Amino acid sequence: MARSIDIMKDRQEAIEAGCDVLGQGFPIAIPTETVYGLAADATNPAAIAHIYETKGRPRFNPLICHMADLAMAEDHAEFDPVSRALAEAFWPGPLTIVVPLKPQSTIHSLATAGLDTVGIRVPVGFAGELIHAFGRPLAAPSANTSGKISATSAEHVEADLGDKIRLILDAGASAVGVESTIVKIENGRVRLLRPGGLPASEIEHVAKQKLLRSRRASAAIEAPGMLASHYAPGAAVRLDATRVEENEALVAFGSAAITGAANARIVLNLSRSGDLAEAAANLFDYMKKADATGAATIAFTTIPDDGLGEAINDRLRRAAAPRE
Structure with a gap:
């Protein structure tokens, strides 16, 4: 079973243990303000493959890459003026922005499902500290079996994936409880790919425009959470x-x-x-x-x-x- 560390009791131990397992190329469960994530080195194809294997996730479904801050994100992706304004307004926070990859980015194509874009988020609190200490972006979908209910506590992760991963970092219940909102800027217009923990109205206020919404039936898989059947219980x-x-x-x-x-x-x-x-x-x-x-x-x-x-x-x- 997975080792569990309560970050409230020993934050430094949690960071050191997390960096150690991540450095070995294995995924760990990390707390974020949205849901718990199954995180691995986004630059290491073997580590990313472990995420897909652990979750049973289709490999055409891209992964969000989590950054320590906007500066790290800019090392890997191009930010147009609207994307930058949203990042500055809402990061760290529950917003993922899909932006073009830079040619020199070390994020592996397995994390982006071969797309020339990447979904980037800067999480609140401990997860950002861990990424800063690790020094590389983390690919981190929700820490649950693919298509099933997302985990909002360490106990949820343990029950679902505890026999498949090495480490769970426990910060109690997730504050937001649903995954991040995902947007993509196209020709200056903001398109909502997935509603989430940041209400659309707040994005519209900063972007000074109404969001475009994809038609579910015809939308291509450009970001996580766009599969028609997802987040499903057994019932x-x-x-x-x-x-x-x-x-x-x-x-x-x-x-x-x-x-x-x-x-x-x-x-x-x-x-x-x-x-x-x-x-x-x-x-x-x-x-x-x-x-x-x-x-x-x-x-x-x-x-x-x-x-x-x-x-x-x-x-x-x-x-x-x-x-x-």
Whole structure:
């Protein structure tokens, strides 16, 4: 099983142990403000291959590369004026920007799925410190089996990948709880590739423009989290539920009464007060708890599509999509 280090008890030990395993070319689980990441040296093809093998991830699905700061990011990618403005406004934070790779970048093509662009993020807190100490960017998708529910705690990682990795760095529950928002600038326009932990309205305020949105059915895989079926529990997922059917778990939002709730395998509420930030932070943990009941279906009540609700509903639609 994986060794686990509580970074709150010994931050330096965590950094030293993390750099040691990363330097050997193996992935580790790291905490970020969004979700836990499965991180490996983005310049080492063998290390990146271990990420794909550990997750069972399709290799046409690119990986986000995490940087210590904007200066490190500029060593690897070209930033147009809009991309730079967004980076300066929101990094470190839950925003990934897809930008062109520089010819001299040492990021391996296995991390970018052969694309000439790369998704870059600067995470908040410990992860940024670890990258700075390691001295190279880290490719870091979410620390879970591909297509399944993302991990928002060290316990989630241990339950899913604990027998496949060497080290888990534990910082408690993720504060944001959903993956980063991903954008790409094309001819000066900002296109939303994946809604996430930074609301679109905040990006629009800085960019001084409305975001373009990809049509899900036709969008090419340009960034992580764009597969139609993703973030899925073992149970089926039913959305916009107004009543609970036989052998269902219920995940509600807000204070409205739901018919048949007393017969649910379990009743969980993402936020009784209707707080979308609280709902986002609870989403994956509650999905895992509902799935653990053995219910055939998890029923989710309607969640508003504004603010962080856009990211929550994106994850739920993908969890509910037909599976291959």
